[in-house]
Amino acid sequence: MSVKERKERERAQRERLIVATARELAEEQGWDAVTTRRLAERIEYSQPVLYSHFRGKREIIGAVAREGAAEMAVAVRAAVAGADGPRDRVAALARAYLDFAERNPAVYDALFDLDGGLAFAQEDTPGELKDAFAALLETLGEVAGDGVHPGLFTETFWASLHGLATLTRARRLPPEDTERRIELLVDRLAVM
Amino acid sequence: MSVKERKERERAQRERLIVATARELAEEQGWDAVTTRRLAERIEYSQPVLYSHFRGKREIIGAVAREGAAEMAVAVRAAVAGADGPRDRVAALARAYLDFAERNPAVYDALFDLDGGLAFAQEDTPGELKDAFAALLETLGEVAGDGVHPGLFTETFWASLHGLATLTRARRLPPEDTERRIELLVDRLAVM
DNA sequence: CTCGATTGTCTAGCGGTGCTAGGATGGAAG
DNA sequence: CTTCCATCCTAGCACCGCTAGACAATCGAG
Numbered sequence: 491m492s493v494k495e496r497k498e499r500e501r502a503q504r505e506r507l508i509v510a511t512a513r514e515l516a517e518e519q520g521w522d523a524v525t526t527r528r529l530a531e532r533i534e535y536s537q538p539v540l541y542s543h544f545r546g547k548r549e550i551i552g553a554v555a556r557e558g559a560a561e562m563a564v565a566v567r568a569a570v571a572g573a574d575g576p577r578d579r580v581a582a583l584a585r586a587y588l589d590f591a592e593r594n595p596a597v598y599d600a601l602f603d604l605d606g607g608l609a610f611a612q613e614d615t616p617g618e619l620k621d622a623f624a625a626l627l628e629t630l631g632e633v634a635g636d637g638v639h640p641g642l643f644t645e646t647f648w649a650s651l652h653g654l655a656t657l658t659r660a661r662r663l664p665p666e667d668t669e670r671r672i673e674l675l676v677d678r679l680a681v682m
Numbered sequence: 683m684s685v686k687e688r689k690e691r692e693r694a695q696r697e698r699l700i701v702a703t704a705r706e707l708a709e710e711q712g713w714d715a716v717t718t719r720r721l722a723e724r725i726e727y728s729q730p731v732l733y734s735h736f737r738g739k740r741e742i743i744g745a746v747a748r749e750g751a752a753e754m755a756v757a758v759r760a761a762v763a764g765a766d767g768p769r770d771r772v773a774a775l776a777r778a779y780l781d782f783a784e785r786n787p788a789v790y791d792a793l794f795d796l797d798g799g800l801a802f803a804q805e806d807t808p809g810e811l812k813d814a815f816a817a818l819l820e821t822l823g824e825v826a827g828d829g830v831h832p833g834l835f836t837e838t839f840w841a842s843l844h845g846l847a848t849l850t851r852a853r854r855l856p857p858e859d860t861e862r863r864i865e866l867l868v869d870r871l872a873v874m
Numbered sequence: 875c876t877c878g879a880t881t882g883t884c885t886a887g888c889g890g891t892g893c894t895a896g897g898a899t900g901g902a903a904g
Numbered sequence: 905c906t907t908c909c910a911t912c913c914t915a916g917c918a919c920c921g922c923t924a925g926a927c928a929a930t931c932g933a934g
Contacts (some may be wrong), residue, residue, distance in 0.1 A: 497910095526892060529821045536913050538894075547892065602854065603795065610854045638866065645855055646846070652792030654838070662794065662802045663837055671838045674830065678871045718921060728884050732921075739921065 505543045508534050510552045516554070516596035552606030553572045558597035559618040560589050563625040570629045583629050584672045591655035598659075599679075602652060611655060611662060623648075635681030643679075650675055689840075696824035697735045699725050701745045708746070708788035730860045731860055736855075741852050744798030750789035755817040761776040762821050766775060771871045775821050776843060790851075794844060815840075827873030 511532045520548045522634055526547060530537040544550050569586030573579045589597040600606055607617045611623075623644070630647050631640030657663040663671075703724045707716045718739060722729040736742050763779030765771045783790040792798055799809045802814075814838070822839050823832030846863055849855040855863075 491809065525890085527890090537892090538914095539912070541893070542911085558707075590690050602852070604850070610852075611856050642859055642862055645849075645859070646842075649845030649849050649855065649863070650838075650867075651845070652841035652849055653841030653843070654846065657837075657841050657844055658796070660794070660802075663841065666801055667834055667837070670834055671841070674835065674838050675842075675871075716921085717919080730885095731883070731922090733922070734882085 494681070504533070508540060508543055508550065508662045509557060512550050513597060517575070517594065521551070521596060521599060548605055548607045551600045551604050552608050555600040555606040555608060556595060556616050556618040558594060558601050559622040562587070563622040565590050566625045576633050576682050577645070577680065578674065579629050580633055581676045583626065584676055587651050588655055588668065588672065591659065595659055598655065603656070633680035633682060646676070647679055649670065650679065690811045696725070700732060700735055700742065701749060704742050705749070705789060709786065712738050713743070713788060713791060725865065740797055740799045743792045743796050744800050745788060747792040747798040747800060748810040750786060750793050751814040754779070755810070755814040757782050758817045764771070768825050768874050769868065769872065771821050773868045775818065776868055779843050780847055780860065780864065787851055787859055789850065790847065795848070825872035825874060839867070839871055842871065
């Protein structure tokens with residue numbers, strides 16, 4: 491039976507290789523450059539092997555998105571943990587979020603711009619996504635203010651950050667003033 | 683010489699037909715369905731005709747985006763004109779913006795998600811885009827608050843709206859609470 | 875009115891995409 | 905040692921954006 495187990499281990503390892511390579515390629519050259527042919531060549535297997543792990547390209551994007559969500563949750567929680575008081579915590583969260591988006595643009599796209607076939611805000615939403623939202627909620631729920639539902643506040647604050655992240659990266663907003671925009675959001679939206 | 687003029691008129695008309703058809707097709711079936719072949723078939727010309735008007739598909743997207751920006755400016759100004767007092771004006775603007783995004787998803791994508799080859803926030807930015815931003819600035823600049831640059835405030839408020847628009851449409855946010863999120867944004871961000 | 879030049883349009887095709895059917899191959903089981 | 909089965913690859917499908925080159929229609933000169 492250990493032969494079978496070994497094969498399963500190797501298979502799981504190859505799956506991780508596919509996801510890591512797709513992410514790498516996307517960060518290097520953008521998702522448009524992540525074609526099944528190039529991806530197959532990089533992992534040194536033929537195209538059909540990809541389809542024995544994933545239904546198609548969108549599922550590969552989804553896998554990168556889930557991985558990214560888990561990392562983002564870690565990054566946000568780490569940033570918040572190093573800050574004192576509600577205001578600093580919210581500001582640290584906002585900076586960590588935008589920083590993550592800037593440093594991992596392809597992952598951010600996989601999460602929020604592209605179609606990775608993932609459900610959001612539903613029962614069958616992957617755990618990584620639920621947890622990433624929970625990481626935001628932990629800090630933002632504190633500053634929702636009286637009579638405002640913490641979840642609703644978190645959604646709204648998150649949407650604002652998402653807007654800044656995407657518009658800045660798509661060169662719709664000049665990047666120099668990012669810090670000032672963050673301060674504005676934090677000071678006005680959060681109730682301390 | 684009037685023969686030449688007639689031909690130019692017909693050519694301009696055909697260009698408008700291309701843009702209108704691309705927009706129609708995108709609203710019906712999404713931008714993925716807007717292929718040069720399908721578009722050519724709908725306008726009852728062959729593919730290469732498209733390339734005698736536009737450098738490529740991205741320029742067609744850009745043309746739809748410019749058209750959409752002009753319409754959005756009109757919609758926003760109309761909504762604001764029908765409201766009294768700063769708070770109502772800002773709320774009306776926010777609703778009009780999100781309403782436009784919801785009613786014209788393909789146009790909204792052309793403007794802010796896809797690459798239409800347009801410059802933003804620069805000298806060579808198309809007039810329609812500058813004017814759409816101006817329409818936001820006219821109302822939002824009023825409520826930036828002391829010591830906050832009106833342009834910066836407008837960018838930030840706009841980013842928040844954009845975040846709500848995209849996340850809602852991509853099913854990342856449940857749509858039922860949109861109105862409550864708007865109220866939250868307006869009441870907190872704007873200084874009255 | 876005829877004829878060459880120019881303009882406009884089309885057919886056909888290039889290299890690429892995501893995805894899949896079917897045959898070859900190599901290792902486990904009997 | 906042979907049989908069988910899982911695994912993988914070659915080859916190919918239909919489609920994509922885009923373009924070269926053939927063809928037809930129109931224009932201006934003689």
